[in-house]
Amino acid sequence: MTSAFDWIDQRLDERRRAGLTRVLRPRRCDDRTLDLAGNDYLGLARDPRVTAAAAAAARRWGAGATGSRLVTGSTELHRELEEQLADFCGTEAALVFSSGYTANLAAVTALTERDTLIVSDQHNHASLIDGCRLSRARTVVAPHLDPAAVQERLTGRALVVTESVFSVDGDVAPLTRLHRVCRERGAALLVDDAHGLGVIGPGGAGALHAAGLAGAADVVVTVTLSKSLGAQGGAVLGPRRVIQHLVQTARTFIFDTGLAPASVGAALAALSVLRTEPDRAHRVRQAAKLLHNGLLGAGARVGEPGAAVLSLPAESPDHAVAWAARCRAAGVVVGCFRPPSVPDAASRLRLTARADLTDDEIARAVETITGRRLP
Secondary structure, three states: OOOOOHHHHHHHHHHHHOOOOOOOOOOOOOOOOEEEOOOOOOOOOOOHHHHHHHHHHHHHHOOOOOOEOOOOOOOHHHHHHHHHHHHHHOOOEEEEEOOHHHHHHHHHHHOOOOOOEEEEEOOOOHHHHHHHHHHOOEEEEEOOOOHHHHHHHOOOOEEEEEEOEOOOOOOEOOHHHHHHHHHHHOOEEEEEOOOOOOOOOHHHOOHHHHOOOOOOOOEEEEEEOOOOOOOOOEEEEEOHHHHHHHHHHOHHHHOOEOOOHHHHHHHHHHHHHHHHOOHHHHHHHHHHHHHHHHHHHOOOOOOOOOOOEEEEEOOOHHHHHHHHHHHHHOOEEEEEEOOOOOOOOOOEEEEEOOOOOOHHHHHHHHHHHHOOOOO
């Protein structure tokens, strides 16, 4: 007798032999390891002001949103967060989703139709790629960070899709040049600013502010609330008519339960902290630079950080796994990225800087990762 799922065993074995097996490692609440793998860039996920706001929102509004936002899942908190996000990022309006992933799916699918051309950067995040697939629009892939290649591919009604800070290598898109190309061809620009919000731009206001594009009529930006803001959820920001269109058409908004009140309250509190403590954005960039300089000084190959993400190439998937395991055993947790999670099929360690890292912790991380004691 054969089982309907026997084929899964074969796939699992293939992954194991290729060194690509993924493992869940639940962390303890009192974990003392040095975290260079998470995306809590501003160190706000455990900030007492943020956690207290999350608890207060849960006590007032309940543990869950209770329904989709068009039914019962939209609260006064959701509206306040949208207003605050739009004001901070310099857009007309914002719409909050249950995750950054669903926000990206909504933006790509709602802003395209079958006759739309999507031009997508080669290194875009899986959520943007999935949005392109679900949109049923014609999608062409442009070489990474190449506005000239984008321009060559643009024709007719089109949407150009890019990350601002790319999540694997941490390099930054040339948004000003991309926007110029889009405007010349009458195309719209969609920017995923998940790794830019709270890190780049004045006071951490994001990549559009840094590029002088905040509030542009032909630009839409998506953000996540789970990185710099230390909470959960995502949002789409842009012209008011675009946001109104998403309310009417975005399936991941219409048919998904609204973001839990605790996450909304936490994100609001974190945004308030960022407004009053804008130096946090400067510190995370400074920490990334110190980490980069230390790794270079110890002989490591590491890319220049455009924001808070750094990438160190590994020889193979097995080498990346073993390298990350050695770091973990020494008390430093790093990201381990292997195919097919990386766009260029090259394994690497991925490091993330945080605003609350001390200089001593950065030095310790460099020594652990490189195996070389610094002078």
